[in-house]
Amino acid sequence: MTSGSGASAAKNATSTIPIVSAVGDPVRQGLVASLARPGGNLTGIAILTTLLMPKRFELLCELVPKAAVIGLLVNPDSANAEPTIRDLEEAAHMKGVHLLTLRANAVGDLQSAFATLAQRRVDALLVSADAFFNNQREELVALASNHAIPASYEWRESVAAGGLVSYGPSLTGLYRQMGTYAGKILSGAKPTDLPVQRPTKFELVINLKTAKALGLALPQSMLIRADEVIE
Numbered sequence: 504m505t506s507g508s509g510a511s512a513a514k515n516a517t518s519t520i521p522i523v524s525a526v527g528d529p530v531r532q533g534l535v536a537s538l539a540r541p542g543g544n545l546t547g548i549a550i551l552t553t554l555l556m557p558k559r560f561e562l563l564c565e566l567v568p569k570a571a572v573i574g575l576l577v578n579p580d581s582a583n584a585e586p587t588i589r590d591l592e593e594a595a596h597m598k599g600v601h602l603l604t605l606r607a608n609a610v611g612d613l614q615s616a617f618a619t620l621a622q623r624r625v626d627a628l629l630v631s632a633d634a635f636f637n638n639q640r641e642e643l644v645a646l647a648s649n650h651a652i653p654a655s656y657e658w659r660e661s662v663a664a665g666g667l668v669s670y671g672p673s674l675t676g677l678y679r680q681m682g683t684y685a686g687k688i689l690s691g692a693k694p695t696d697l698p699v700q701r702p703t704k705f706e707l708v709i710n711l712k713t714a715k716a717l718g719l720a721l722p723q724s725m726l727i728r729a730d731e732v733i734e
Contacts, residue, residue, distance in 0.1 A: 509634070510534055514545050521545075521688045525677045527552040527583050527632060529699055538699040546694040548680050549701055550672055552632035552657065553586045557594045559670050562707070563627050563655045564598060565725060566668060566714075570626035572601045574652075576616060578633040579606040587631050608635060610642065617646045625652065632657040632671065640664055653717050659708040662733060667713045672702035706730040 510524040514534055525548035529535045536542035538549055564570060575591050577584040588604055595602035603625055605616040620628060630636050630643060637658065644665045647654040656662065657671040684697055708731045714721050726732060 510545065510547075514543070518544055521694045523547045523681050523684045523688065523694070525550055525681055527581075531586075532582050535699055538701075541695055541697070541699055544694050546697045546699055547684060548672075548677055549699050550632070550677070551701065552671070553583050553590060555657075555671055555705075556587050556590055556629070556631065559629060559655050559657075560591055560594045560598075562668065562670055562725070563629060563653070564600065565722060566655075566719060567627040567653050570600060572603055572623065572625045574616075574620050574623075574625040574628040575602055575604045575631065576628060576636065577604060577606055577631045578608050578635050580608050580635075581631075581633050583632070591629070610639065613639060613642055613646060617650050617652070620652055621650050628652050628654040630654055630656050630661075640666075648713070648716075651717060653719060659706055659731065662708045662710045662713075665710065665713055667710055667717065667719075669706075669708045671705065673704040673706050676704040677702060708733065 510526050511532065511534065513522050522545040524545060526532060526534065527550050529549050530537060534545050563573065573595065577587055592602055603623055605619060607613050607616050628647065636643060640661050641664055644661060648665060653667050656666050656669040658674055659669050660674065662669045680700055680703065687697060688694065707729045709729045710733045712734060
């Protein structure tokens with residue numbers, strides 16, 4: 504599973520059945536004792552999404568170099584919300600950009616958040632890594648398109664759905680790593696003996712059609728660095 508809340512629910516439900524998960528920070532979420540020694544019935548992949556947010560911020564600033572105000576959409580229920588806000592406020596301060604944080608944990612909140620983005624004339628948006636936002640991928644992409652707001656996402660799948668840019672682990676790669684661990688457990692290994700891994704593949708994906716619709720002139724250097732350009 505790739506949901507922190509799902510992993511927590513599974514771990515609370517059993518202390519004996521092995522669990523393989525991919526979540527943001529399993530140590531901070533109390534799912535494992537440490538990455539090297541999980542110490543229980545759960546192991547898997549630590550996506551460490553909060554560590555990637557400053558990088559995503561830099562990429563968004565590169566895509567929208569004249570941005571003076573950048574929005575940050577977070578789920579207030581997430582354990583990563585406050586660390587993400589702190590990291591991005593620091594990055595924005597260093598860049599001389601104003602960060603506007605908006606919170607959403609229900610579908611109705613998304614409409615309100617984008618109305619605020621339009622009202623405050625926000626130049627670009629960072630959608631933080633969260634299972635709720637992943638589940639609302641189509642809605643978020645549509646809202647960003649309707650409001651003509653350049654937006655950055657965690658997963659490639661959001662860009663394939665029409666989003667502008669994503670930077671994060673390869674979802675296919677994560678599933679492959681989780682499958683390998685599941686196979687080891689089925690062969691007799693114990694989760695407590697399997698260190699929590701980190702993603703082995705990260706990808707920068709850009710939707711060229713969306714960029715053109717937003718009137719963005721993409722830097723050639725970024726197009727060269729991109730792992731995939733969707734046209």
